Amino acid sequence: MRFQISNFKFQIFLIVFLLFAIHCSLFTVVFASDKWSGVDESVIEKFAKEHGREAKEPLINTDQGDLLLFVFLLAGAVGGFAAGYYWRSLTEGRSRKSEARIQVTGNK
Amino acid sequence: MKFQISNFKFQIFLSLFTIHCLLFTVSDAHAMHISEGILPFNWALFWSVVAAPFVAWGLYKLKKQSSIDLSFKPFVGLMAAVVFIISCMPIPVPTAGTCSHPCGTGISGILVGPAISILIAAVALLIQALFLAHGGLSTWGANIVSMGVMGSFAGFLTFRALRSLKINMAVSGFMAGLFADWATYFTTSVELASGIKGDSPFMPLFWKILIAFIPTQLPLGILEGAMTAGMVVLLYKKRPDLLVKMRVLKPEEVTA
Numbered sequence: 001m002r003f004q005i006s007n008f009k010f011q012i013f014l015i016v017f018l019l020f021a022i023h024c025s026l027f028t029v030v031f032a033s034d035k036w037s038g039v040d041e042s043v044i045e046k047f048a049k050e051h052g053r054e055a056k057e058p059l060i061n062t063d064q065g066d067l068l069l070f071v072f073l074l075a076g077a078v079g080g081f082a083a084g085y086y087w088r089s090l091t092e093g094r095s096r097k098s099e100a101r102i103q104v105t106g107n108k
Numbered sequence: 109m110k111f112q113i114s115n116f117k118f119q120i121f122l123s124l125f126t127i128h129c130l131l132f133t134v135s136d137a138h139a140m141h142i143s144e145g146i147l148p149f150n151w152a153l154f155w156s157v158v159a160a161p162f163v164a165w166g167l168y169k170l171k172k173q174s175s176i177d178l179s180f181k182p183f184v185g186l187m188a189a190v191v192f193i194i195s196c197m198p199i200p201v202p203t204a205g206t207c208s209h210p211c212g213t214g215i216s217g218i219l220v221g222p223a224i225s226i227l228i229a230a231v232a233l234l235i236q237a238l239f240l241a242h243g244g245l246s247t248w249g250a251n252i253v254s255m256g257v258m259g260s261f262a263g264f265l266t267f268r269a270l271r272s273l274k275i276n277m278a279v280s281g282f283m284a285g286l287f288a289d290w291a292t293y294f295t296t297s298v299e300l301a302s303g304i305k306g307d308s309p310f311m312p313l314f315w316k317i318l319i320a321f322i323p324t325q326l327p328l329g330i331l332e333g334a335m336t337a338g339m340v341v342l343l344y345k346k347r348p349d350l351l352v353k354m355r356v357l358k359p360e361e362v363t364a
Contacts, residue, residue: 036200036206037207038208039207043320044142044296046320047313047316048300051304051306051313053148055144055145056144056145056244058237058244060238062240071239075235075240079189079192082189083189083190083193085185086186086189089182090179090183090350
């Protein structure tokens with residue numbers, strides 16, 4: 001099944017994607033210097049610590065070295081594939097239905 | 109001029125894009141969920157008890173809807189993937205110097221209804237707590253209530269209210285995403301303040317936490333609003349019949 005995107009829209013999408021990619025890469029550099037902590041650290045854990053509560057290690061601690069990168073890679077691959085797969089089954093389902101409808105009306 | 113992209117290529121592109129987003133934005137789990145061990149046992153249990161009937165309601169609705177309509181499951185699958193990806197994608201907020209992530213429950217609340225959206229959020233939060241060091245198992249209930257219950261209902265109700273006032277699709281979607289995000293952080297502030305306050309009064313601590321969230325969540329809520337509006341409008345253009353089926357739109361609104 002194929003769908004059409006106008007050239008202009010695709011260019012806009014590409015620009016947004018590239019900006020986002022640059023933004024993400026810069027963001028990684030910033031992360032390396034331990035800035036840009038998440039609000040879980042900067043707000044939740046900060047206030048919790050002030051009141052005598054501290055975060056514990058998770059049951060399965062994947063936050064060790066590059067293990068978390070690997071887990072995020074898997075999560076990204078599975079999540080992206082699932083989104084694409086279901087989007088395809090939704091859009092293909094419609095096109096098949098409309099093709100069938102065209103055939104039925106054509107036969108009449 | 110027009111050119112064509114096959115659906116398979118689009119799927120590959122989407123997977124690569126998602127991997128890129130998740131990989132290039134991770135070093136630690138820069139999340140917004142309440143981490144493991146932050147809430148005392150009694151409060152963690154309380155929020156789990158509050159969340160349980162909503163999750164059960166979601167399971168019941170999913171079973172009921174999928175037995176009526178076969179195309180419902182792929183739609184729920186799509187929404188689950190979208191909520192999972194969005195809710196583990198940290199975004200830096202330069203004005204605050206911190207990071208947080210959108211929730212995604214605004215869009216799922218609008219499209220599949222609050223019950224199933226809560227179930228989707230519960231599954232996403234469980235996977236994140238188990239494998240991504242993101243949130244926690246003891247705080248799962250609290251995170252379901254803030255992101256799942258409050259986010260989904262805020263998104264759903266805002267969208268329906270604005271649509272009933274004949275506000276256009278994009279603006280309604282934007283406001284729904286915005287309020288879903290803000291409602292999540294409002295509830296997180298309530299949960300955190302009530303859980304950690306000890307002998308100190310609730311209100312001053314609640315306001316302190318809420319105000320601390322504002323520099324990050326104010327712009328992020330706007331971003332989530334824009335994303336929600338974009339997704340609603342995309343579906344309106346691509347599959348308006350689905351929006352009618354999900355009772356997001358009335359049939360006359362599509363034909364008009």
